[in-house]
Amino acid sequence: MNMIRFLQDIPLFQDLSDQQLASISRDVQPRKFGQGEIIFREGDPGQVVYLVQSGQVRIYVNGLDGSETSVILFGRPGDMFGELAVIDGLPRSATAVALDETLLYTISRESFRQHMQRFPQLALNFMKELTHRVRYNTRQMDSLASLPVSQRLARKLLELAQDYGRIEADNVIIDMTLTQTNLASLIGATRESTNKILRDFRERTLIWFENGRITILDADALRAEVTA
DSSP, X not given: OOHHHHHHTSGGGTTOOHHHHHHHHTTOEEEEEOTTOEEEOTTSOOOEEEEEEESXXXXXXXXXXXXXXXXXXXXSTTOEXXXXXXXXXXXXXXEEEESSSEEEEEEEHHHHHHXXXXXXXXXXXXXXXXXXXXXXXXXXXXXXXXXXXXXXXXHHHHHHHHHHEEEETTEEXXXXXXXXXXXXXXXXXXXXXXXXXXXXXXXXXXXXXXXXXXXXXXXXXHHHHHHO
16 A cells, blocks of 8 residues: 555644655665464563554553453554654553554654654654543543443443444444454453443433444433433
């Protein structure tokens, strides 16, 4: 694909000239991962930053009891992860796994740093992306600490619909394959409690859930659930 065109559509590279994008594109390397393949593990050296071209990626951390807690999902072209390696070069703080066939583009830490030094706009965009990530994590922590499971699930479904939703008729299809275990991990709940609430939402025709695909049938009702 045309790498410059791909980069132009990503917020991280907005307002950079074609010449600057061409320089960056020469340092971009593709990597393919199969479904269930580990991209990196917690504790691995952090040497590259990743951009999603296609597919889905789950970022999670392991608890002391061996449980997994999902931090975030990525599935939009241009989604960036592994960015902390660019800043501190420390080992990975979480594990990343491909949820299906996934194509990623990588840029080495050294190359990315050099481009930020040469192109101040890239550095500014990078700081903006980090700020968005910090705000997102703050909202997630507040949700896990203060909301009951039903409200956490409703909020997460609305968030996923906003980020990955595809409008069809009067409904919104979340264009990701999500298991009940994935959802439970994202909201810090058990699979059993998440499954129970999913059934309740489905019986109330707020959502439809089948074969890992969730369709939002009544977004207003879900928003009311969050504030109930």
